[in-house]
Amino acid sequence: MKKAVIIGSGLGGLATALRLITAGYSVTILEKNKTPGGRLNQLKLDGFKFDIGPSFMSMTYETEELFRSCGIPLSLELKELDPLYQVFFEHQPHPYRIWKDLSILEEEFAGIEPHLKTKVERYLAQGRKIFNNTEAPLIKSNVYGLTDFLGKIARRDITLLPYLFRNMWQEVERNFSSREAKVIFSLVSFFLGATPFETPAIYSLLNYVEFRHNGYWGVQDGMYRIIEELEKILRDKGANFIFETEVKEVLEENNRATGVKDQNGRRWEADVFVCNADAASFRGLILKRPQYSPCRLDKMHWGFAPFTIYLGVQGKIENAMQHNYFLGNNFKGYARKFLSSSASPERPYYYVNVASKACPGYAPPGCESILILCPVPDLRFKKNWTDKDNFADNIINDFSKRVHFNVMKNTLTRKILTPEDWESMFNLYRGSGLGLCHGLFQIGYFRPKNKDEKLGNFYYVGASTVPGTGLPMVIVGSKLTFERIIQDHGPLS
Numbered sequence: 001m002k003k004a005v006i007i008g009s010g011l012g013g014l015a016t017a018l019r020l021i022t023a024g025y026s027v028t029i030l031e032k033n034k035t036p037g038g039r040l041n042q043l044k045l046d047g048f049k050f051d052i053g054p055s056f057m058s059m060t061y062e063t064e065e066l067f068r069s070c071g072i073p074l075s076l077e078l079k080e081l082d083p084l085y086q087v088f089f090e091h092q093p094h095p096y097r098i099w100k101d102l103s104i105l106e107e108e109f110a111g112i113e114p115h116l117k118t119k120v121e122r123y124l125a126q127g128r129k130i131f132n133n134t135e136a137p138l139i140k141s142n143v144y145g146l147t148d149f150l151g152k153i154a155r156r157d158i159t160l161l162p163y164l165f166r167n168m169w170q171e172v173e174r175n176f177s178s179r180e181a182k183v184i185f186s187l188v189s190f191f192l193g194a195t196p197f198e199t200p201a202i203y204s205l206l207n208y209v210e211f212r213h214n215g216y217w218g219v220q221d222g223m224y225r226i227i228e229e230l231e232k233i234l235r236d237k238g239a240n241f242i243f244e245t246e247v248k249e250v251l252e253e254n255n256r257a258t259g260v261k262d263q264n265g266r267r268w269e270a271d272v273f274v275c276n277a278d279a280a281s282f283r284g285l286i287l288k289r290p291q292y293s294p295c296r297l298d299k300m301h302w303g304f305a306p307f308t309i310y311l312g313v314q315g316k317i318e319n320a321m322q323h324n325y326f327l328g329n330n331f332k333g334y335a336r337k338f339l340s341s342s343a344s345p346e347r348p349y350y351y352v353n354v355a356s357k358a359c360p361g362y363a364p365p366g367c368e369s370i371l372i373l374c375p376v377p378d379l380r381f382k383k384n385w386t387d388k389d390n391f392a393d394n395i396i397n398d399f400s401k402r403v404h405f406n407v408m409k410n411t412l413t414r415k416i417l418t419p420e421d422w423e424s425m426f427n428l429y430r431g432s433g434l435g436l437c438h439g440l441f442q443i444g445y446f447r448p449k450n451k452d453e454k455l456g457n458f459y460y461v462g463a464s465t466v467p468g469t470g471l472p473m474v475i476v477g478s479k480l481t482f483e484r485i486i487q488d489h490g491p492l493s
């Protein structure tokens, strides 16, 4: 039986492990932390539970495909969101609820954006065209060299080319007149770790995904159920999990990896290695590849870093839904200046997930479990977070005012994770929460590849390799990596 060692137990690592073990490989998973899941993890604190990062997902058919292709019934209960979320603007009395039914959505924007339904329909039709043109050939296919990549692009609908060179903000400006509609429809760029001013307009396909294609979904009993389920299935199939084990060195001979060594010098050998640690920084910091030296890594475009606050609160917050955005009045100025600044902003923009609204088991009766996520500059720009408590207080006070509930006074438990914590917990380069961004020169052929340039039996999976970041993309990535391994080494059963 051939042996595979997986470095890291994030969603990408576990999904690849499942595909490999189903194909007959013996699988060992080495994980730096005490629990599996990586960014898709769970925090338990004083009777409260929190999803530490992801709180919803799209393209759920990719999760279904993963289970189905491995012959396992999907035991997770997925719950569709509608409304998708609500958005609070500063000094406006009511939030905008974002419904998938465009007639209801139009009522939300009455007096703000005339003919919203017609405009959104036109905008989404374009997003659909982009999605259908790119999903199979570009997102869900391996790239075999520059000629292959350019050929795939050249065969796309030529009328879509300008979307590669315009940004998301320019795109929403072409479609909507009100500030509110423009801001709301450009929020999807933050899911890719960047502002709409630097994200190519091609990603307006994500609006089509959220409204029409498959929508957004939560998981009954919390997002961490995905990881619990994968861990259980893998253990039942004989996978070996080894925690608190950080790979520090890759041993090689004749352009093949022969083994990996952890922080204590313990060594594992295998026929095939799959690295689920960040595909760019692992090459630079562990494999010491000159093209990924720290200096070069710092010049790459990394997704914003998360500043996250976890609050267990006494009382029910009636004005909050499960998914909420809190924005100010100067989106352009905020996005342009703050995300590459060394100072904390006075009026931050942030997202709030009140998980207890959908998962009662996340909080004791009569309480709420809250995650606040504020996108902040990565550690290249803001190097320390000694002001973390002030920054958190500032956000919590703002949140309290906007939902008319004294969150600060009713907080029973609280934990903060700064970019420094995110970096050290999961080896996220400079604390970037989403990994490498998705500009023209960091996608497809130009993204760190899922097969190592030098070592013939060493592969990568996860947010910073192809196709990109986000839970469904990482699952698609596991299929692409698996395909590569099977092409190179063959199935075993």
Ligand SMILES: Cc1cc2nc3c(=O)[nH]c(=O)nc-3n(C[C@H](O)[C@H](O)[C@H](O)COP(=O)(O)OP(=O)(O)OC[C@H]3O[C@@H](n4cnc5c(N)ncnc54)[C@H](O)[C@@H]3O)c2cc1C
Binding pocket: 007, 008, 009, 010, 011, 012, 013, 030, 031, 032, 033, 036, 037, 038, 039, 040, 052, 053, 054, 055, 056, 057, 058, 245, 246, 247, 248, 276, 277, 278, 306, 308, 373, 425, 426, 427, 433, 434, 461, 462, 463, 464, 469, 470, 471, 472, 474
């Ligand atoms: C705050 C936040 C919110 C998000 N929200 C959403 C959302 O709502 N929906 C969505 O779809 N996506 C969301 N994302 C993105 C999503 O979480 C990621 O794209 C995805 O989880 C990445 O999975 P991965 O497999 O690439 O890697 P990771 O989750 O990073 O897993 C990698 C694993 O490898 C381990 N590791 C690293 N180095 C080593 C080493 N040397 N040796 C051993 N182990 C190692 C790490 O500890 C980690 O467990 C969010 C991300 C963040 C940070």
